[in-house]
Every structure is written in structure tokens, then in C-alpha cells.
Amino acid sequence: MILPEFTLHQPKSLAETLQIAQEFGGDSDFLAGGSDLLPNYKNRLNPKPHLISLQHVAELRARDVFTIGAMVTLQELIQRPLPDAAFPILPKVSKMIASPLIRTRATVGGNLLANNRCVYFNQSPFWHQAVGLCTKVGGEACKVVTGQKQCYATYCGDLAPVLMVLGATVLLQDRQKERRLPLIELYSGDGSRPHLLQQGELLVRIDIPQASVGLQVAYRKLRLRGSLDFSEAGVAVAARFSGKILSDLRIAVTGLAQAPLAFPEITKEFSGEPASEAMAQEISSRLARFIHPVKNLNFLPAYRKEMVSVFLRQIFREWC
Amino acid sequence: MSNHEQPTSKSFNIIGTPVPLLDSGPKVTGEAKFTDDFQFTNTLVGKILRSPLPHARIKSISVAKALALPGVFAIVTGKDAPVRFGVLPISEDENAMAVDKVRYVGDPVAGVAAVDEATALRALQLIDVEYENLPVYLDPAASLTPAQEKIHEKSVRDTNIHKEVSQHFGNIEKARETAVASVSASFHFPGVTHAFTEPHAVVALFSDDGHLTVYSATQVTHYVHRALAKVLDMDMHRIRVIKPYLGGGFGGKGDPFAHEIIASLLARRTGRPVKITFDREEVFLTHHGRHPTTISLTAYADQDHHLTGLDLQTLIDGGAYAGFGVVTTYYNGVLTQGPYRVPNFRYQGTRVYTNKMPCGPMRGHGAVNSRYAFEVAIDMLAERLQVDPCVFRRDNFLPPSTETANQFRITSNGIATCLQEVMTRSHWQECYGKLLCGEGIGVGCGFYISGSALPIHRSDIPQSTVVVKVDADGKVVCFSGVTDIGQGANTMIAQCVAEILGLPLHWLRVHAGDTELAPIDFGSYSSRETFMGGNAACQAALQIREELTKAARELAGHPAGSFVFHDAKVTLQGLPAREFSFMDVVQRAIAHKGALVAKGSYESPQLGGSFKGAGAGLSPAYSFGACIARVSVDRETGFIRVRKVWLAHDCGKALNPLAVEGQIEGSVHMGLGQLLCENFHYQGATLTNANLLEYKTILPVDMPEVEAIIVESGDPEGPFGAKECGEGALHPVLPAVGNAIYNAIGVRFFALPITPDQVLSAMAKDKRG
């Protein structure tokens, strides 16, 4: 399927970008690597008449140990090793995303803001003609959780949970102002409009606090094949160790709900104890109350949920 | 030379040497032109309007608004081409576009030719079709009973059954009575598809004098040629079909297709070239892949550990059209028995129509699902008899030079060597029954036809004809109808001729896949090209060599001399040794006569019995194979890791070992895909994973190490002893891995694909049970 028609804007600076964004408002989308947006455009899923390319905006390519510009590609996270010495998990996770070819285009910003997924959403116009429209494509109701108006499409990005356990914040900017949010606050929990960016607001960069250096971090994702496939459950865990004693535990998951989820209230209770598989088990059973995947990806919800426990157990087993 | 005299010299120049395929260079550099690469002046873009409904009567189609759109040149609908077609003359039930009703989501309804793709797509939206919904049949079991609305008029009685096959050889009741062990099991296989790289594409153009040329990504130019003539009501001599470089077929481009006819109709209507290239969703909807199938079987063994009987029933979900389905229905049964001696065999096969994408031939056509079922049953029998599954298989192999219960003539047969090879290399004896929990090893065997002995059209045309021409430039040009779909058929033709004429490959050119330049060949399916095209090529080359020998005798002044052709030289045997260059001999041979032209052809010998359906599965030769696989199963996640696959295949003689290894590795890839990942998901009647992200084929990272083992049994009738290797190698892969999974975790899987969630829940059930 060919792309729909649109006007491509190619601003050369941050200021110019924000100005164009303000001008076209809701009639425009930002275009980073396009690896998430353009497949949806080809399927005519909410295409806009104006695309604002971020390709030539140098301010979005900042990169040092604690800062990742929104336009840094996943391939760059893998290939430019120096700044990653502090956070070796970043190249590791990047390698688990999409495929080598896609990673040369895919950006960190685009990854955090990638659209949610659902078998009823990621389809062609022909498919929607045959099967009908759901909430996320302008229809009356959800087809997964029948009878609901709300959308349950799943957030599947892999970087978000990892950056969340690293305590990352995001810097957002529009023509009027700049604001900084903890990464988790970027997500709305609404499958139809999964991000809380305002009209014309740009994600400029991601910052990781220096305090996160020295955290032990692990990430596991559920997918049928060893490449290409999106997460159908992803678990990121970070903690500090002194000997076997664990502190500062953080857990975030993806691929299970409309937004990545974190569990600070639960994890903080496990500080100061020796890490063990039993602890992983205990944490899993506490998390279970908050994890309710719906049947909108390939694997059945029960299996996706079970893998959260399995992944936690496996990570803890490796750590202790 | 008759068909059965083969060049059998043991030392070859180029036969048996690994040579890169002739098309590998052009494909790597981009020089190769695929169908979509052809650009002609004023070409229009063709697009197809498809049915969003699974079963509905068409009440009206209104194209006026779409035709009025600037840039739209023509629109055609079913009434512009009411003549039915289909690959098998016995079941022509397709229209280029729906005439009275649509039968699946994706069924072509209209064709548009426009100035560009965007305009054509817009025009599709402006066509108004008024439908009246009809009862929808999705469950194949529901198609067995009387239908409120038959999907096709011509189905069995008042049901939606397309084809019933009933066969009985020996006496299955006797096998049951004398059995000391028996196994009954039911299996379910969802449909899978070819997932070739290049989408279907066609360019059709009429010359001013009304001659039609069609470039198409097809596996059989001849069948497209016939269908076009029939539906367009044209003489065949007014049509030329060309197959450019092709990006994979695996059976999925073996039928004549609606889009080939639609492009031609639009070209005729507009007087301009019309190109249709499918998007990936259309490729999936056009399908013609492996049939969803339910199989029930009982296998019997006696006290001597002999397989005494197989009682097999299949319910085959054909989707909306017949296609090759009659053949599929037979193959599910008749190709199951080998490589074993099964004296008593009963088969009941039923193929039904449903309102889903039409199914068709796919690598290993018809026999892959029942092969898995039978090989799993054999493992279960061996376990019941407490005998090693390899030993049990070996004790039941057919020997070479024999006949099966249903009168297949078996000639060369390397199955025993195949099994021995994989057992030795995988250290079967040291592993089987001795691995840790979660680790497994398993075995499977298989066999397949080397070309169907019976042509699908009743005619006396040889199955393959090759013309070889040599002129003053010394260039040897081969004209052949074989269809190179990436498997290396052209290279094979060149190798056969080069070997006989003692030339390096660069002396040869092959013109193939063009109905105007090349004589008829029935194309690339049923693993026939090497055996049939190869034999025809050899026959033509031998005649050329005969002519050249006469010329060499004149040059040497040695009227009875015999000559060796090697390294572009022609050398007199014995003393005094005289040697001529190939060019000198050619000059002499064509003097006062002109170019040397010779023609070879191949026709299968008369084979088989005279009972109903005796022709199905008959082949001049059969390939054999054995596979052993090692797997690890993660008992927490259910993930299966295939660690290594040993696959031995008896291809008679590997004309090009590089190509044979490629086919063996490709077979592992495709087999693992069907076994572990690939599946169709539907929302009602609509396929929900019509793309290559959600239709899960095996990716390179997930491929295990493959040890490809070539076994050469030297077929008495194959070119240089060769048989097939493109499809047969696939069969043993699925059961070998399936049996290895059982060996690892003690759970059998009777439904595919075996995904991690299935593994976990099956293990949990097993614990409870």
C-alpha cells in the first residue's frame, strides 16, 4: 500500500520546528525515524496532512552519559559504546528491538512515543471495511473488551520500562514553554491517545539521573521469535546490591496494559532483604493484582501474565 | 536415444560440482529484472476491488462514478470475463472476477486501470457494489452436511464437499486382527502459506495487431497461456507469456490467477500496458497455500515389529475454490505410505469448500500434514513395542526396486543410507533415551515424487522439451520451458548440456520461461524440473554431440574414432592422440549446413495400476529422506530451541551440491515455520495476520545449525542419476522435531503450531493427568 498524500516539512532548527508545529497543530505529526508512524500511515490510521520531519534538528541529537536526544537512533545506542559504559543495559535493550535495518532509522524518542498496538487497530483499510471499526479508529466501541467505549490497545515499547527503572525524566518543549516530567507521566493510560504530549509539544531529550549509576539492571521480553516481534510482555528490573542484600528495587513492565507500568509502592517494601527466588515469587504475586492484559496481541493474556512471574524469577535467580 | 538411456559416465566435469546459480550475480547486483521492474511507455496501474464479505450474492455493481474520475481509463467486472478457468481441467470453478457471487473475503470483484496507483485506489472506493448476504461456511465439518446455499453448484450431492477419495489396498481388517500393537490419533493442522519474497505481479500489453504479451511472476507459463486463451477467447498463437526473474514460489504461483486475466482484459480495453503488483495483504488473501486439515489415523504392527496397516482419514479445508485440490485430496493419502512397506492401506479423504481463502499446492504438496501424523504414530507404535524408533523405521523400509501396495514403482531408494547417516552424525545411539529432562532427540523420514507422471491436461505433448542451438559463434543456446523460480532450474539445464559437450558454463545461455522462445514444459511444481527438463536437455545435447563427433571424425580423418569432450576441446581416444578446439569442430559441423539445432524431450513411462485414482502420486522416481533433530525445551517459558538438525536427502545424484544443500536448508526453515510458528488467525471470515510481521515465519536468528547430507542412490532414469530435492526434504523435518519435543518433555502435540504457550499448558495438563 502506498503512503497517503501529505506535505513534508523539514525544519533546520528547534525553533523552526516548534513554529511549524504550532502553525499546523492537530493537522500535523512529527516524523522521527518513521518506523512506527509510517506503517500506520500506509494503513490510513489517522494520517495527517502535514508531517514535520525531525531529521535535521541538531538540538534533538544531544548525547552524553546522562542525556539522550530524542533523535538518537537505536543503532547509535548500540554502536557508540562510550557513553553507555554507565548504563550497559541501553545497548542491550536496543538490540532486542525490531530488526537491525529498522534500528538504523528508529529513534529513542519515537520509541517512547510509539503508538499502542491491537489486532483490531494495526490493520489495513480493507480489513477494517470487512471487520468494522473500533474506538481507536473512529468506531463506536471496543472489539476486545466488548461493550466498552474505552480503548485497551497495548503499549509495547521496550525502552520505556528500562528508562523508567533508571529514573529517567523527559524534557518537553513547545513554542511557549519547556517542561520536565518523570517518564512515567508521559503516558495517559488511554489506548486511543496513549501519550500526554500537548498539541505542538516536542520531546527534546531524555535525562537519566547520576544517582542511577551503579544500579544492576535487567530486561526480558516475551516474543515468539528472536527478532522483529514486539513485546507481548516485558519486564525491567533495577536494584542495588551490597552483598546479597538488595535495596532501591524498581520494576516496570510493558506490553501488558495501555501504558508501561511501574510499582514503586510494592517494590519499596523489599529493600534491605537478601534477594532470592522466593522474593521474586512474593513480588510477582503482589504485582498480579495490577496486571490485566487483554486479548489483543498474539499470546493469550494468561500466558503473558504468567511470563511476568517467570521473568522476575529468572532475573532474581541470575542475581542471587 | 530413448528416454531411458542415460549418460552414466562416473567422472564428470561440471555435474556434481558446486556452482553458484546463473542468476545469483544479476540478483545480487540488481541487474535482474523482476516482473514489477518492467517499465513500458504509457503503462497504467491496475488495482483489484475485492469482496469484504465471505459469501454474498452480487445484486448490482455500479462503476459510473469511478469511471468518471479523471485518470481512470477502464473498469472491468465479472461479466467481462464469464468463462471459468482453473488449473485442473476437471474442476474449473474460478472466474477472473465474481460473476454472480463472492465466496471469500478477498475474492476479486472488479479491476481498475488508472494513470497511477493513488487514482486507481480512489476509483476502487467509488465502485458501488450491492451485496446480499448468504449463509457463511467457515468450519469444514459444516460443509459435510446438506447446505442451505452451496458455495459452488458443482459439489458432491447437496453438500459443500468438493472431492471425496476412497481407496483400499490389501485388507485393513486383517491388519487390525493380527496386530499386537496399534495407535490411533487425531491431528489438526491450520493453514500455512508460502511467504515468498516477491509479491504476485503481472504486466499485460497488446501490440497494435492484437497480439498479447504477458509478463508474470508465475511458476507455470504454459498454464497461464492456456487460461488466458480460454478466458479471453483468443488463439494461443496470439499470446506470449514470459516469466522474468522470480522471487520465490513454493507452489503459490503455480495456478493461473485472476490478476493475470484482469490485467490482460484491462490492456485489451485500454490499448495500453497494464501492470498489477500485489501488496502483501493481497498476496496473503490470494493464498493457495497449505490446506487446514484434520487427520485421524490408526496404524498397526505385528509381533515381528512390522507395520502391517495404515487406516487414514482426512478432512481437508479447501477454501473457496478447487485449484489443485483434487490432487491435494489424493496426495494426503497416497503419499503417506512410503518410505515404508505398508501392505494394508485404507484411505478416506474429503476436501470441502468453505468461505475462506482458496488453498492450493505448497512445498511438499498434500503430503506434509499426513507425514507428520504418520511419523508421530510410528514413534508411538515403536514406544508401545519398546523398540528404538530408528530401528523400527529401518525394519520397515521399502527396499529399492519394488512396488508399493498401491502400485507405485520404486526404483532407486537411498532411505536406509539416509537414516544411517543421520543416526551416525547425530550420535543417536548415545543420545536417545539418555538426555536430561528438557533435552530431546527425535527422528522422522519421508519420501516424495520426482515429478508427476501424469500431465494434468489430457494431451500427447511431452512433459518437457528442450532445444539446443550451436552456431558459428560457438555459443551454445538452450531454449527450455522450465521455470526457474530461484531453485536453479536454468543452471541445471546449462550444467546438463555443458557436461555432455565438455564446456565450461560460460559457453552456455539458457532462454527459459518464455512461451514464444522455448518449447513447452509443464513448469515448476511437483518437483519435476530436474528429472524431466534435465532429461530433455541431455537428450538434445547428446544429439549435438553426435553431430560434432561426425565433424571431429572428418577433421581427424578417422571415420570410426571416438572422442572425449572436455574443457572446450574434443580429443580423439587412443593413439595417435589428436585434439581439436570446440570452435574448430563447430565450424566443421555447420559448414554448408548452418547452425546445429537439436531437440530433446521427456515423457514419463507408463506406470501404475488401473483402479480409480491410480494416477495420483505416480512418478518416474521417488526421493527419500531422513531427519534427526535435537531440541531443548525451557520448562518455565515453554520455549523450544531447536539446537541442530541433521537432514539426509536421497536426490539420486546432486547435479549441483550447492543447490541441493540450499534446498535442504530451506526445507528445514519452512518445516520449522509450520511446526513452531506459522498460523492463520481469523476474525470471523477475515484473516487478521495478512502481513509478514504477524504471520510468523522463522527468522535467521532462530534457525538452528543444519547439517545437510546428500545421499546419491543414482536413479536409473534420472539425468545423470538425479531425482528431486526441492520438496521431499521438507517432509521429515516436522515429525523429527515434533518427536524430539516429545522426547524432551514427554508430551505429544497433535495440533500445530507448537508455540510456547501451548507447550506450557500441555505440560500442565500432563502433570494433572
Ligand SMILES: Cc1cc2nc3c(=O)[nH]c(=O)nc-3n(C[C@H](O)[C@H](O)[C@H](O)COP(=O)(O)OP(=O)(O)OC[C@H]3O[C@@H](n4cnc5c(N)ncnc54)[C@H](O)[C@@H]3O)c2cc1C
Ligand atoms: C517490524 C517492526 C518491528 C518493531 N519492533 C519493535 C520492538 O520490538 N520494540 C519496540 O519498542 N518497537 C518496535 N517497533 C516500533 C518502532 O520501530 C520503534 O518503536 C522505533 O523506536 C520508533 O521510532 P521512530 O523514530 O521510527 O518513530 P516514528 O515512527 O517516527 O514516531 C513514532 C511516534 O512518535 C512521535 N514522535 C517521534 N519523535 C518525537 C519527538 N521527538 N517528539 C514528539 N513526538 C515524536 C511521532 O509523531 C509518532 O507518533 C517495530 C516496528 C516495526 C515496523
Ligand code: SF4
Ligand atoms: S483495544 Fe478495543 S478500541 Fe482499542 S484498538 Fe483494540 S479493539 Fe480498538
